[in-house]
Amino acid sequence: MPAMAAPGAGPAATWCYRGDPAPDRPAALVRFAHGRLRRPEALRFTAYRNRDTAHPRKRHRRILVSESERLSYVGHNFGSEGMRCNSLCRYFVGVLDKDSGQMEVYNAEIFNMQPLLSDNLIPDDTKDYQKKSYREKVDLCIEAFGTSKQKRALSARRMNAVGGDMVSTAVTKAAANIIGAKGVTALVQDVAQDEEQTISAFLPPCHEDADRPEHVYRFEDILSPAEYEALRVPAAPLASASAEDIARKVEERSHCSFVLEELKFLPTDERSRDHKARCLWFLDTLIKFSKQKVIKKKHPMGPECPHIISKKLMKNFTSLTYNNGSVQNLISASMKAKITAYVIILALHINNFQTDLTVLQNDMKLQESRILDIARALRLKVSKTRGAPGLENDQNHKLGTLSLPLPVQKAPAGQRKRKKMN
Template identity: 90%
Template sequence: MAAATWRYRGDLEAERPAALVRFANGRLRSPESLRFTVYRSRDTAHPRKRHRRILVSETERLCYVGHNFGSGVMRCNSLCRYFVGVLDKESGQMEVYNAEMFNMQPLLSDNLIPDDTKDYQKKSYREKVDLCIEAFGTSKQKRALSSRRMNAVGSDIVSTAVTKAAANIIDAKGVTALMQDVAQDDVQTISAFLPPCHEDADRPEHVYKFEDILSPTEYEALRVPAAALASATAEDIARRAEERSHCSFVLEELKFLPADEKSRDHKARCLWFLDTLIKFSHLKVIKKKHPMGPECPHIISRKLMKSFTSLTYNNGSVQNLVSASMKAKITAYVIVLALHINNFQTDLTVLQNDMKLQESRILDIAKALRLKISKAKGGLGLENDQNHKLGTLSLPLPVQKAPAGQRKRRKIN
């Protein structure tokens, strides 16, 4: 025979290594007559569950079960790697495959007789394993089983106690007071996503510093994309308004760019970033590496993904999501940036329409930012008789108060 050579083949089938079995209760007299059945997890998308397998074998006297997950799994699978070689004696070629070790344990029950298997078949896999532990488990396994069952009973008792306590609180405090507490919690939740606030500032521009919105490096990166806004003519602005390439707030502010070149460039950069934030808030799940397009600087794309998205697990992969809390954070940063653009007074109604928010939502965020809310008549695509809400940042900052109660619902005639 020629000198043997070997070749690594990986898994015997797709994501299915070969199985090496050992029987916990000794050696079998005729192992060649055994037939094995493999059960795989249906959750193929989950990176951990998709590799779970259960190996079942049956002899004339006993059933055997082995698995590669759970508390009773053999530790050697995580500490060592196993391989199986299949040698072709004629060619001298050996095919090497991945392998996995299974510890086959007998499946028994004290009250199981051939004519009474219906109740046993209805039991879950967990319950069947518990029966095996009761019959053949070690002292440690039996203690763990007893502890788990006691915890299950304790959980039921706690759940009943919590339900009873909740009912007592509702009876004692009333639904109205509880709704006020929920509203206060909502304000506190919003506050967690606000820009850093310097309450001891002596000037409005120092309450929410511009550097906390855009770092010097990020600000410098906006010079190139904002150049088109800084050089926009009246015809360009009219065309952009017709194409709706920018939000209403930005289109209106482009009409009033300063004549001074430095101030004009500064305002153009702020407007470009504000417009990008509003467009980003309309997204749901971020699937692209550069969701705002190739013209958006890399450092700005990284800031958007890192600061204004939350990670979520879906279909076996991690995704970036613009959640409701992240949209609240974006809204807070948009309002603060608009304050810096408009001498610390801005039209909240225009921003509300651009961001497609309810008025109550943007007012809650504005109040959390310690703005004074007032009314004013205004246009900008709305009816002249529609009241606009203005937000003003002035010193001293108003004291945050808990909501006085639920807002009155508008009656629909």
Template identity: 65%
Template sequence: MALEARWRYRGDPQEGQRAPLVQFTNGKLKSCDGMKFTLYNSTDASNPRKKHRRILNAETNRLSYVGNNFGTGSLRCNTLCRYFVGVLDKDSGEMEVYNAELFHMKPLLLDDVANEDLSEYLNKTYREKVDLCIEAFGTSKQRRALSSRRMNEVQKEVLSKAVTNAAENIIETKGTDAVVSDATEDDKADISLVLPPCHEDAERLEDVYRFEDFLSPAEYEALKAPAAAFVNITSDEILKLTEEKRHCSFMLDELKCMPVNEKKRDHKARCLWFLDSLVKLSFQRVVKKKQAMGPDCPHIISNKLVKNFTALSYGNGRLQNLVSASMKAKITAYVIALALHINHFQTDLTVLQRDLKLRENRILDIAKAMRLKITKSKSLSGCEDHKLGTLCLPLPIYKMPAGRRKRKMN
């Protein structure tokens, strides 16, 4: 017959104390081997509020844990509930029960960082703090990426110092005036790369920006088919195109005043179609080599647009044709030149600016670089001023803006 188990209440294991029960914030204790517990009691026995204060410390090979029964970190359940711990005597079947108290054990991180070191950490940027976390807890792949990025930053810094030293040596050798003069000539050469060929010694306006430089005879002939719809376009059809908003405002305005002569109407229709294609191209970022402007665009024109008005770049694992900022400036210059041929060498730059979605200063800079005379004129409604660009002989002298040169030198 089995022995009958009996509970015997013993109260506190020691006078004024209760047996500590522990729970850890970061997991469960599988084995207590190698752990050392130390219990600290308050020495202020005369104060009834402080004499029951206790701190429990647990030491392991890796971390120290601490818990207490007072303050903000203490458990409120100790005041709302009673805990007991029992010790069973297997021979007699008697269990001695003692009062207990629950301690919430938290890892103790030694505060051995000086105040100045802490302030230095707080002043770090978010990127620097993330890098510190990667160094401490990151995977090997993340650490290699961090090391590579830091190496690149060092190389950039070394390169920047080398460029600065080289610039200082050049300035000391050639002088500031000579360097500014060379930089101005370089800027003119850069500008000429995005502008259509300009024949400064031309005696006629038609020869300053020659039409043959825009379209070869074969390309001009290829425009006949897509532009045929605009040769004999009616007012109702123009109104419908305006509502659809598939073409630029400059083209729609010019379609309202087509020449009477059939040959001139066909020429203007081809020029307007090509100009409208350039405007549409300027809104694209990545241009597909095949059918860059859709199935209606002739193959020879599509190749011309991709070859002359996009920059080859590498991205997403393959080569891409991009409309970069310099290419958009080139498109703008060619649109202005075509508009000059269409409008007897005077064009409304404000209308082109809005079609191309540019800032006014941007299109005016390009127009001045093309040696156009800039004037103001009232719009058709008379409510606002428009900027006109006029090609006239002799060509005005183009000067680089002084403010821009000053910013570049700084």
């Protein structure tokens, strides 16, 4: 407790640091934004503090209110109206007792007092209040006496109502202008083209000038040489499977229907057999991978899946999303369409560029219209065929064929069936 002595003065004055004052009586330094007051001694101040004393930030929030004969003033120490100097500097207020020479020093804050201007200068007419609905009366009570949470909810509800009306009006006007300018037929064609372009964005590279079907979608664009080499070990059990092993796999349904059916027709040539087994293993892995939604594991297909294949799946067939502050890999609808396109092309390479789309549709749990849209985007000719014995709906299967010259791209089937608007 240091002493302060002035030359020629009486007893030395001492001061004592008291820290924060009482919560209901803060030490405040005020300044008025609009200028200097003529009679500052006539003002009376009232301080309000936040009720949430347990919250580390909210417990220090204060609102200072004062009134004069003409205006009311309000100041905050938080939010956009709070002064930044409170966080950059420290301020103190000293109260000196002249008789004892004791000065008590307290922490203080600066408040920027601004005049509180009200648009409602004329008292409300009670007749207008009586005409208001119950909902409007409750809203008025919330405005006057509601909690901050209730006021935010009221403001959000009003903004949504106004925003909804504005958007509805703007959309209706814009739609009328577009329809009047372009016409219904042109708009339907634009929608079909947009959907087709959305699907095309996820297709493998298409070489339209190819002279052979196998060069339209090159195998190297599906599996690089390094990835193809990595499939040798996991695909070995499929390549060496006997008739009994295949029958057991069919009974256990350890693979998708397409793979189980193709295992019955493995080539006898060792090199061709190994190639087909690698393609079937990767196709089966793609289909199983597509059935997941959020990928939470680093190796989603298990330890038997080569690292280079796991990396390919995560990099090429998932989308990054943020959830609760963490990054997750998500298989979105667009990514599933991309996987479907790669599965179809791989099946074409396996089956001499002709494959049963219905079997792949059932394996991937897709709607028929969806897989047919993707097949047409891949420039396949779609026709009806009879499915393999034992398969469901064997009379109504769709066959996709990749042949040259490539057919001209058409609008998706779902768009062509739309009714004409008058």
